[in-house]
Amino acid sequence: MFKNKLNLLVASNNKKKIQELKQILKPHQIIVLTSDDIGGIPEVEETGKSFEENAALKATEIAKLTGNYVFADDSGLEVEALNNAPGIYSARYAGKNASDSDRINKLLNEMDNCCNRKARFVCVIAISDKTGTAKTFRGEVYGKILHNPQGNSGFGYDPVFVPDGYQKTFAELPPEVKNKISHRANALKKALDELINVAESRI
Numbered sequence: 001m002f003k004n005k006l007n008l009l010v011a012s013n014n015k016k017k018i019q020e021l022k023q024i025l026k027p028h029q030i031i032v033l034t035s036d037d038i039g040g041i042p043e044v045e046e047t048g049k050s051f052e053e054n055a056a057l058k059a060t061e062i063a064k065l066t067g068n069y070v071f072a073d074d075s076g077l078e079v080e081a082l083n084n085a086p087g088i089y090s091a092r093y094a095g096k097n098a099s100d101s102d103r104i105n106k107l108l109n110e111m112d113n114c115c116n117r118k119a120r121f122v123c124v125i126a127i128s129d130k131t132g133t134a135k136t137f138r139g140e141v142y143g144k145i146l147h148n149p150q151g152n153s154g155f156g157y158d159p160v161f162v163p164d165g166y167q168k169t170f171a172e173l174p175p176e177v178k179n180k181i182s183h184r185a186n187a188l189k190k191a192l193d194e195l196i197n198v199a200e201s202r203i
Helices: 015-028 053-066 087-092 100-110 173-182 183-201
Strands: 006-010 030-033 068-081 119-127 135-145 161-165
Touching: 006 015, 006 183, 015 030, 015 087, 015 173, 015 183, 030 135, 053 119, 053 135, 068 183, 087 100, 119 183, 135 183, 173 183
Parallel strands: 006 030, 006 068
Antiparallel strands: 068 119, 119 135, 135 161
16 A cells, blocks of 8 residues: 555546546555546547557656656457457547447457457556656456447446456456456556555655
8 A cells, every 4th residue: 555645647538447447546545637637638649559659658748748647558459350450449440439339339240250259458558757758567358259248337348358267248247356357457456566666756
């Protein structure tokens, strides 16, 4: 547990992702700041060619602009039968303004004749100080893609992804379970040491 609380600005406007992050970080006394807390943050175009590049790009740009310690992540779904698509384009897979349902429907249509349903979620977290110096941390979780959505919790592709060792999708599992085994949780476990070091140095 931190001896000193740390303010951490999240470079995202995804309310469900922010809520999930707050739940994961709550035991560690990290104060999660959002765009609303500082009067808004700009959208940073994801021009990188990897999860690492996109996460670092978002974190460093927002950190230099706001002067805050910044958390950013880039995450997505990689499907083995689709040559790891949609990958870094997961959020834009069905078009810029598509809904989660649109993206899921496109994915299932693409996999209509696929016997291989293996997939993994990937999350790369970047943490940057105000100078734009960033470190990245990668987390993954393996599983399979169902033929039809199941569950109403979570977001993104959660209703069609069943993690290995479980019989329910991410959208069916209780948040406290998902938040222990997800790709974001696995990346955060690695990033926490860095956050702890920053918090301790502020004493």
